Amino acid sequence: MLGSRYARVALFLAAVVAVQLLAHAAEKPFFLTQLTMAAYYTLVAAGLSLLMGYAGQISLGHAAFFAIGGYASGYLTTVDLTARREGPLVAVLARLHVLVPHADLYGGEALSFHPWAAFAVAVVLTLAVAWLIGVPVLKLKGHYLAMATLGFGTIVYSILLASESLGAADGLGSVPPFPLLPGISVGGGRAARVANYYVAWGLVALALLVLSSLVESRVGRALRAIHGAEDAAASMGVDVARYKLKTFVLSAVLAAVGGSFLTHFNAGIGPAEAGVMKSVRYVAIVAVGGMGSLWGTVATSAVLTFLSLRGYFGTLDDAVFGAVLIAVMLFSPDGVLRFDPRGALRTARDRLRGSGVAG
Amino acid sequence: MSLLEVSGLSKRFGGLHAVKDVSFRVEKGTIKAIIGPNGAGKTTLFNLVSGVIPPDSGAVLLRGEEVNGCPPHRIAAMGVSRTFQQIRLFAQMTALENVMVGVHPRSRAGFLAGMFHLPWTWREERDIERRAREALELVGAADLAGADATSLSYGQQRSVELARAVAAEPELLLLDEPAAGLNMRETSELAKLIKRIRERGTTVLIVEHDMGLVMNVSDEVAVLSYGEKIADATPRAVQKDPEVIRVYLGDDAC
Amino acid sequence: MQLELVLQYLVAGLTYGTIYAVVGVGFNIIYNTTGIINFAQGEFVMLGGMTAVTLHRFVPLPLAIAGAVAVTMAAGALVEATCIRWLEKPSVLRMIIITIGVSILIRELALVSWGESVRALPYFTGNEVSSLTLGGVHVSPQVLWSLATCVLIVVFLWFFFQHTSLGRQMRACAANRDAAALCGIATKNLVTLSFVLSAGIGALAGCVVSPITYTAYNIGTGLAIKGFTVAILGGLGSSMGAVGAGFLVGVLEAFSVSLMPAAYKDAISVAVLLAILFLRPSGLFGSGAAARLKTA
Numbered sequence: 066m067l068g069s070r071y072a073r074v075a076l077f078l079a080a081v082v083a084v085q086l087l088a089h090a091a092e093k094p095f096f097l098t099q100l101t102m103a104a105y106y107t108l109v110a111a112g113l114s115l116l117m118g119y120a121g122q123i124s125l126g127h128a129a130f131f132a133i134g135g136y137a138s139g140y141l142t143t144v145d146l147t148a149r150r151e152g153p154l155v156a157v158l159a160r161l162h163v164l165v166p167h168a169d170l171y172g173g174e175a176l177s178f179h180p181w182a183a184f185a186v187a188v189v190l191t192l193a194v195a196w197l198i199g200v201p202v203l204k205l206k207g208h209y210l211a212m213a214t215l216g217f218g219t220i221v222y223s224i225l226l227a228s229e230s231l232g233a234a235d236g237l238g239s240v241p242p243f244p245l246l247p248g249i250s251v252g253g254g255r256a257a258r259v260a261n262y263y264v265a266w267g268l269v270a271l272a273l274l275v276l277s278s279l280v281e282s283r284v285g286r287a288l289r290a291i292h293g294a295e296d297a298a299a300s301m302g303v304d305v306a307r308y309k310l311k312t313f314v315l316s317a318v319l320a321a322v323g324g325s326f327l328t329h330f331n332a333g334i335g336p337a338e339a340g341v342m343k344s345v346r347y348v349a350i351v352a353v354g355g356m357g358s359l360w361g362t363v364a365t366s367a368v369l370t371f372l373s374l375r376g377y378f379g380t381l382d383d384a385v386f387g388a389v390l391i392a393v394m395l396f397s398p399d400g401v402l403r404f405d406p407r408g409a410l411r412t413a414r415d416r417l418r419g420s421g422v423a424g
Numbered sequence: 425m426s427l428l429e430v431s432g433l434s435k436r437f438g439g440l441h442a443v444k445d446v447s448f449r450v451e452k453g454t455i456k457a458i459i460g461p462n463g464a465g466k467t468t469l470f471n472l473v474s475g476v477i478p479p480d481s482g483a484v485l486l487r488g489e490e491v492n493g494c495p496p497h498r499i500a501a502m503g504v505s506r507t508f509q510q511i512r513l514f515a516q517m518t519a520l521e522n523v524m525v526g527v528h529p530r531s532r533a534g535f536l537a538g539m540f541h542l543p544w545t546w547r548e549e550r551d552i553e554r555r556a557r558e559a560l561e562l563v564g565a566a567d568l569a570g571a572d573a574t575s576l577s578y579g580q581q582r583s584v585e586l587a588r589a590v591a592a593e594p595e596l597l598l599l600d601e602p603a604a605g606l607n608m609r610e611t612s613e614l615a616k617l618i619k620r621i622r623e624r625g626t627t628v629l630i631v632e633h634d635m636g637l638v639m640n641v642s643d644e645v646a647v648l649s650y651g652e653k654i655a656d657a658t659p660r661a662v663q664k665d666p667e668v669i670r671v672y673l674g675d676d677a678c
Numbered sequence: 679m680q681l682e683l684v685l686q687y688l689v690a691g692l693t694y695g696t697i698y699a700v701v702g703v704g705f706n707i708i709y710n711t712t713g714i715i716n717f718a719q720g721e722f723v724m725l726g727g728m729t730a731v732t733l734h735r736f737v738p739l740p741l742a743i744a745g746a747v748a749v750t751m752a753a754g755a756l757v758e759a760t761c762i763r764w765l766e767k768p769s770v771l772r773m774i775i776i777t778i779g780v781s782i783l784i785r786e787l788a789l790v791s792w793g794e795s796v797r798a799l800p801y802f803t804g805n806e807v808s809s810l811t812l813g814g815v816h817v818s819p820q821v822l823w824s825l826a827t828c829v830l831i832v833v834f835l836w837f838f839f840q841h842t843s844l845g846r847q848m849r850a851c852a853a854n855r856d857a858a859a860l861c862g863i864a865t866k867n868l869v870t871l872s873f874v875l876s877a878g879i880g881a882l883a884g885c886v887v888s889p890i891t892y893t894a895y896n897i898g899t900g901l902a903i904k905g906f907t908v909a910i911l912g913g914l915g916s917s918m919g920a921v922g923a924g925f926l927v928g929v930l931e932a933f934s935v936s937l938m939p940a941a942y943k944d945a946i947s948v949a950v951l952l953a954i955l956f957l958r959p960s961g962l963f964g965s966g967a968a969a970r971l972k973t974a
Contacts, residue, residue: 286517398768
């Protein structure tokens with residue numbers, strides 16, 4: 066078990082390197098930009114895969130968590146606190162280097178949060194929101210849970226859209242790069258493209274390692290038990306509500322991390338990131354990848370998101386996700402990787418014959 | 425002090441008084457059976473004791489401590505384990521993994537420990553697996569460890585479910601019709617197994633239709649009829665109780 | 679606030695309430711026969727309005743509306759035949775995802791065929807500025823058309839379910855699908871019928887309110903959430919409850935505009951939804967039955 070997990074991550078990293086070399090060899094280095102963005106969306110899908118596949122809970126509001134993470138990072142690193150420089154709290158934060166001076170859009174100096182500080186706030190904020198939302202929402206099941214999470218997503222979307230301080234319909238811009246390690250920043254334009262690509266997919270690899278460890282642990286077993294037979298799991302001492310909540314929060318935090326990093330990478334974020342359609346896309350990716358199959362989800366997310374970002378689907382972009390969603394759920398509800406064409410054919414034939422008799 | 429004491433327990437479902445003012449005790453180290461015709465309220469009683477549903481009135485005391493109103497997972501954590509009348513194994517998990525979930529109350533690795541695969545959890549995982557394999561061995565299903573649990577035969581699934589329930593070495597084991605669907609040979613093996621589980625220090629409360637099994641293994645038998653307790657004595661005394669005979673005659677005396 | 683203004687808000691709320699009520703009733707029809715919440719319910723309303731606008735370019739208004747209702751009913755039948763009919767006891771999660779997929783597909787097809795522009799049918803009688811004065815309040819005749827249509831739909835459904843053989847079969851199907859099938863009722867066809875019915879009433883409502891509320895390719899999701907809110911608030915499965923709840927939510931929204939920025943209007947109904955789900959899942963008017971279904 067242990068060996069196979071590390072072997073898989075190694076294989077995954079090898080694929081990441083191979084794709085970069087291919088893009089280089091094919092003289093299409095600009096592909097790396099979309100691939101980097103795809104990686105951050107993949108973080109959301111990976112977390113959602115855990116929630117849907119293991120805890121058996123649907124969320125139609127995960128784009129909201131992505132947006133909360135992104136907006137928190139974007140807002141805090143661009144807000145200018147120079148005017149309040151003399152205030153005690155601002156002064157203390159500035160001395161602690163939580164607030165750092167930087168050049169603003171017009172060449173003047175602005176005082177904003179350091180990206181690391183902003184990132185920490187983004188994560189903590191998302192954790193708090195997910196926890197507060199999760200406690201009541203996860204008591205619901207099925208349609209009710211789907212509608213409640215969808216509702217949560219639309220609230221976040223309409224708040225972002227209506228908030229002037231968050232840029233309303235335009236969103237936030239001029240978000241500075243995130244100096245992750247000395248010499249490595251998230252963002253920073255074309256020159257840093259290759260480095261950014263590796264940072265992003267390295268982060269995905271890390272997430273995969275952590276999530277697959279979790280899946281194979283005592284907690285992962287309990288989650289699968291909840292999915293299998295909730296009442297029996299409870300009778301075995303599994304605190305079902307708590308496990309669901311923690312999985313929900315974990316997946317929300319992963320989404321926020323993706324949102325925060327992508328906002329730095331793109332130097333901005335808009336309200337569309339919180340839209341219902343985005344949430345549905347994440348669900349679609351998880352459904353295609355096979356619920357509970359982390360690796361399938363990651364592969365699907367990389368391919369579908371990349372194609373979508375490159376504009377291969379044209380104006381039918383959203384329609385493609387809708388069609389894929391229907392097709393997978395109709396013919397292969399366990400995901401494309403587990404599609405059994407002969408079985409599907411057989412059931413289709415039986416159904417046709419069955420309805421013929423009934424009709 | 426009794427291990428389990430139920431006093432004045434009542435539960436209504438709409439107009440149906442499923443359990444009516446039922447009291448009994450289960451002493452540590454004994455095997456107690458609850459019998460009664462279909463619809464007598466046996467399974468409801470079980471669900472009340474294990475916390476699946478809250479009682480309308482009355483109390484469930486575990487080692488003298490009131491536990492009614494506690495959710496099932498808390499009661500499980502206090503050392504009460506159970507099986508289900510309709511087998512409730514976890515799908516898409518092997519028999520071993522199913523039984524490993526049973527060790528949940530006796531292990532503690534949480535989300536962070538699992539995510540970062542902390543060294544102390546390795547030892548715990550080994551311990552969980554050892555306990556699970558022992559439990560499978562105990563029920564004679566060691567060779568089923570790697571099989572997909574829900575693809576097993578009915579009798580095998582019963583065994584795995586029993587292993588899952590005893591894997592955490594509970595203080596009190598609740599068995600909900602464990603002999604349902606078993607043939608005579610399997611039932612007599614089950615009787616031996618229940619006695620062996622008791623020898624390991626687990627107290628057993630059993631709801632059962634099969635009179636042979638009940639009379640064979642139990643130290644005490646309580647009889648329910650229409651939600652009320654009508655007798656509570658040794659198997660021999662219960663068999664002679666005229667009220668019990670009246671209730672049972674022609675009913676379910678198989 | 680002046681009394682007159684209050685009454686104006688009330689009228690506006692009732693107009694929006696009509697459409698929420700009809701979407702809620704549409705949810706109920708399908709839910710009762712199948713146990714499915716059709717997330718594409720709002721798209722039926724959009725499809726009705728948009729098709730009618732297009733048809734009205736060629737034919738008179740009544741014909742355009744009839745045509746739009748027919749087209750949407752056909753779409754409802756198509757959805758059921760392709761995505762629902764042949765699934766054998768699908769899981770709830772699967773049905774949620776499929777109907778969401780359907781809603782996206784319809785929406786995107788609408789975007790491709792009609793573009794992003796906002797459209798509306800002309801006022802049925804009079805125009806934007808004409809109004810009747812009822813008790814000192816100026817009411818657009820279109821509001822009366824909307825309310826009348828809503829009443830008509832409810833009366834029709836009541837008659838259909840209580841007094842026709844088909845309606846009674848559908849109620850039997852709702853009560854116990856397996857038993858209904860054993861009695862020789864062709865449950866599969868009733869499921870198709872429930873989709874056709876709820877598509878039809880959605881389309882009709884979409885036509886009638888479009889002069890006031892306008893319609894565009896992307897109104898479906900918002901309507902679905904509000905319609906669901908209404909269905910839950912009224913007690914899942916109860917048509918009268920849905921109508922009452924629809925007006926309530928509509929009025930609540932209308933008044934919220936006077937208190938906070940209009941952009942938060944949508945948040946109101948969602949907040950109502952979440953509050954009900956957490957506090958009283960059986961709805962304001964419902965019994966405990968829906969609460970039990972919640973965990974089913």
